[in-house]
Amino acid sequence: MSTAEADRGSVTALAALVRLPNLFTAPPDVLLGAALAAAAGFAVGLPVLLGLSVASVFLYAAGTTLNDYFDAEEDARERPERPIPAGDVSERGALALGGGLLVAGIAVALVAAGPVAGAVAAALALAVLLYDAAFKGSAVGFLFMGSARGLNVLLGAAAAGVVPTALPSWALLVPAVVLCYIAGVTYMAEGETGESARGAVIAAACGTAVAALGVVGLVLALASTPTEVALAGLLLAAFLVWTGRPLRAAYADPTPGTVGPAVGACVLGLVVLDAAFAAAVGPAWALATVAFLVPAVGLSRAFDVT
Template identity: 55%
Template sequence: MTEYGGDEQFGRWLVRRLTVVARLVRLPNLFTAPPDVILGAAIVTGLGRSVHVSSLVGLSVASMLLYAAGTTLNDYFDAPVDADERPERPIPSGAISRFRALLLGTSLLLSGVSIAFLASGVRAGVVSIVLALLVVGYDAVLKGSVLGHLAMGGTRGTNVILGTTVALRPTELPADVVSIPVVVALYIAAVTYMADGETEVGGRGGVGVAAAGGVLAAAGVVGALVATPPLPLDSLASVAFLVAFVVWIGRPLSAAFADPSPDTIGPAVGACVLGLVPLNAAFAGTTSLVWALCVAAFFLPALGLAEVFDVS
C-alpha cells in the first residue's frame, strides 16, 4: 500500500513538472517550427534536389529544440518584468526557479545545434548557430526594438533556410527562392511588433502592422503562384491553404483592431503564430500537394494543445 501510494505521488509530481516545462516552452508553438523546416525542404525539391527523410526529421527536431530554448530563455530574461505583468508564468509563480530555467534553455539550445550538425552536416550546423544567436540576441538584448522585431522574424526565416540545408548550402539558393523565407520573416516581425503591445491598452497601431504583415504574406504566396505556376491540383491546394490562413488570422485581428486591449491582442498574437502553419502550407503547395499536406499536418496538434497551454 505504501509503495502504491509512493508511485501515485511520484506520478502526480512528474505530471506537475512536465506541465511546468510545457508552459515554459509554449508546447503548442513547438509544432509550428517543423513546418518552417519542411517548407525549406519543399523549396529545394522544387529546384530538382532530393531530400533524405532522416535528415529532414533531424532538422525538424532541432528546430523544435531551438524554439523551446527561445521561449525558455525569453522567460528567464523577462522574469523581473513578468513578476508585474505576467505573474502566472512559471518563473514568477514559483513553479520553476530562474536558474533552472536558464539551465534548461541553454541545454535545449546546445542540443538543437548539435542535432542540426548531426542531421545535415556543417551547412545545417552553421545555419543553426545563426538561428541560436538570433534567439539569444532577441531574448537578451534586442527585445522591444525594431531590431528585436526583425530578429524574431529572422529566426523564422532562418528556420526555413535550415530546411533547405537538407540538400543545398544557403549560398546556392536563387534570389527568387530566398524571397519566401524573407516574407515569412517579415510576417513574424510584424506579429512580434503587435505582441510587444499585448499587455497594453490602445495598441491599434500594432494590430495594423500585424495585419499588413498578413497581407504581405498572402501577396507573397500569390506572387509565387504567378511566378512559377504549379500543377492545377497543387495550385488548388496552395490557394485553399492561403484562404485558410487569411480567414484564420482575419477574425482575431479584426476584433483586436476594433477593441485593442490585452483580452483581444493576446488571442490575435496566438492566432497569428499558429497561422504560420497554413501560410507555410500555402507556400509549400506551390511546389506540390504532398508537401503542403506534410506542413498542414502540424496544425491540428498545435491547435489542440493551444486549448490547454498558452501560445503567447
C-alpha cells in the same frame, strides 16, 4: 502532494515554459524550406529532414525558455502565473535548460545534415539569444524574431546540403516574407497594451497581406499545376480567414483580451501559411506541413501560445 502529482506538476510547468503548442509550428518551417530546395532541383532525404525538424523544435523550445528567464522580473509583476514566478521552475533551471536546448539544436542539425545546416542552426540560435537577452521590444528585436523564423525555413533548405546563396531568388524571397510576417506579429505582441495597440495590429495585418502576396508570387514563379494552384489558394484563403477575424476584432477593440488571441492565432496561422507556400511545390509537401496544425491547436486549449 504525492510523488505522482508532483511529477505531473513538473511536466505541466515545463510544457508551459516551452510553449508546447508552439513547438509544432517549428517543423512546418523546415518542411517548407525543404520543399523550396526540392523545387529548385536539389535532393532532400527524409532522415535528414526528420533530424532538422528535431533540431528546430529544440531551438524553438530554447527561445521560449530563455524568454521567460530574461523576463522573470517582469513576469513576477505582470504574469505571476508563469512557471518561473510561480516557483514551478527556478531561474537557474530555466537558464540551464534554455542553454542546453540551444546547444542541442545546433548539434542535432550538424549531425543530421552537415556543416551548412549546423551554421544555419547556429545563426538561428544567435538570433534567438539576441532577441531574448538584448533587443526584445525594439524595432531591431522584431527583426531578430522574424529572422529566427526565416532562418528556420533556411534550416529546412539546408537538408539538401547547399548554402542558402545557391538557392534561386524566388526561393530566398519566401523566408524573407516569413520574416516580415513574424516581425509584424511580434510587434503586435509587444504593443498589446497602451496607445500603440491599434497601430501594432495594423502592422501585423500588413505582414499578413505581404505573406498572402508572397504565396501568390511563388505560385506564379513556379508555374504551378492547376491542382497545386487550387490547393495553395484554398490554404491561403484559410490562412486569411484564420488570422483575419481575430485581427479585425483586435483592431476594433485593441485590448489585451483581443490582441492576445490575435497574436496566438497568427502564431498558429504560420503553419497554414507554410502549407500554402508548400502547396506551390506539391500537394504532398502541403499536406505534410498543415498536419502539424492538429496537435498545435489541440494543445493550445490547455497551454498558452503567447
